[in-house]
Amino acid sequence: MKVLRALRWYLRExxxxxxYERHCARVRANHPDHPVPTRxxxxxxxxxxxxxxxLDRCC
Structure with a gap:
């Protein structure tokens, strides 16, 4: 079960x-009057x- 959870976490990251889900949560918490963007x-x-x-990238 732990392996499946770890695999799911890895694939989502x-x-x-x-x-995207973290961004949506930040928008809802910090800017409740703004619409949540689509994916x-x-x-x-x-x-x-x-x-x-x-310049922030290596390639």
């Missing part, structure tokens, strides 16, 4: 599902932020 909107914003800082 690897796939980005956990990061697609979150991923596009994350990609734009990453591409806007080329």
């Amino acid at each position: 690897l796939g980005g599902a956990a990061a 697609r909107a979150y991923e596009l914003d994350r990609l734009r932020r990453r591409e806007g800082r080329p």
Whole structure:
């Protein structure tokens, strides 16, 4: 059972599902009047932020 939980955690972290859920929780807690972004909107914003800082990446 522990192995399955660990595998599930790993796959969710690897796939980005956990990061999106953490972001949604932060938006709900810190900005209750703002709408929670869709997964697609979150991923596009994350990609734009990453591409806007080329020095933060190794490649």
